[in-house]
Amino acid sequence: MYLGELISIGVAFSWTITALVSEVATKRMGVIVANVWRLLLAFLCSAGLCRWFMGGAMPVYADAGTWGWLLLSGIVGYFFGDWCLFNSYLWIGARYGQLFMTLAPIASAFAAWISLGQVLSLKAVIAMTVTLAGIFISILGRAEGSGKLTLKLPWHPRTC
Numbered sequence: 001m002y003l004g005e006l007i008s009i010g011v012a013f014s015w016t017i018t019a020l021v022s023e024v025a026t027k028r029m030g031v032i033v034a035n036v037w038r039l040l041l042a043f044l045c046s047a048g049l050c051r052w053f054m055g056g057a058m059p060v061y062a063d064a065g066t067w068g069w070l071l072l073s074g075i076v077g078y079f080f081g082d083w084c085l086f087n088s089y090l091w092i093g094a095r096y097g098q099l100f101m102t103l104a105p106i107a108s109a110f111a112a113w114i115s116l117g118q119v120l121s122l123k124a125v126i127a128m129t130v131t132l133a134g135i136f137i138s139i140l141g142r143a144e145g146s147g148k149l150t151l152k153l154p155w156h157p158r159t160c
Helices: 003-029 031-054 064-101 104-116 122-139
Strands: 140-142 149-151
Touching: 003 031, 003 064, 031 064, 064 122, 104 122, 122 140
Parallel strands: none
Antiparallel strands: 140 149
């Protein structure tokens, strides 16, 4: 049985649906409103899971320092990160926004190499090179009439 493969296909399908729905919501409601609704929904789902698995909606055993770091992480990761993501949906669309999100592991590996001195295996470097090549193939195209490569991103700046 290929349980891991089935789960990965399900996750990819879910991310695609989420990106498309978020793009439509952002265009209709605006970035901030869509972001607040998404945060509220995430909070309710997290509280429900905590209640299911731990017996209470909030982890009562966490101290004030832990809550502070959780709050800071949420502001940076969820509020600011999703704000940038939703703006990318307005500017370049969900398809290209998700495509550029595939650069996150490469950026993380580069940051770990610079800041922590971590070294990747040859296999990992080859995998990242293939990923970068796929991204470049997706966003680069030939200009009509000339054989030159051009960037073909849909750039539609809209107000938030």
